[in-house]
Amino acid sequence: MKLPKPSTNTYELVPAGNHLGVCWQVIDLGTQTTTFNDEVKKARRILIGWELPNELMSDGRPFVVSRRYTFSVHEKAMFRKHLESWRGKKFADEDFGEDGFDVRNLIGKACFVNVVHSPSGDRTYANVDSVAPLPKGMPSPELVNEPIYLSLESGEFDAAVYQSLPEWLQGVIFDAPEFSKLGTTGELREVKMEEDLPF
DSSP states (O other), rough: OOOOOOOOOOOOOOOOOEEEEEEEEEEEEEEEEEETTEEEEEEEEEEEEEEEEEEETTSEEEEEEEEEEEEEOOOOOOOHHHHHHHSOOOOOGSSSTSSSSGGGGGGGGGEEEEEEEETTEEEEEEEEEEEEOTTTOOOOOOSSSSSHHHHHHSSTTTTTHHHSSSSHHHHHTTTTHHTTTSOOHHHHHHHHHHTTTTO
């Protein structure tokens, strides 16, 4: 077989502004290591993704945008602030813990997502700056994309969902200690190593 020609697809940037968004992705990234100002930190991270039904790409599909959060409910944590803004109310004590709020319930829920453009090097990124609830009585649109939920908790992990993710995102999750503890990494590691071969 001959090698195909390289793709000529160009990256379409999500327009800046306040958009109607519907949550279609909730992905547990596990504990990630980050470095900021020479300080190394480890923290559990989560990715929340929204599709924007009123903003369409050139092929007619809705734009999607996501944000990675530290999975923290500290009062100053951005994850908690955005969730409370989205819900339109503060969390109560009973919302935390084993019988509390399940982030899986975010999928299919609509909100307004404020997107800002942030230049970095020779590329501009679309970042989620804030999240706000829909006005009372405004209906939530149906999802176009297949919803994706991935948890690295024991008994909740779905290998098929993991393998359906883009390779770069699989790589991010693969290095998390929570992923290693699932006991499925041997088989998945073998597949990943084969994919890494140069020929």
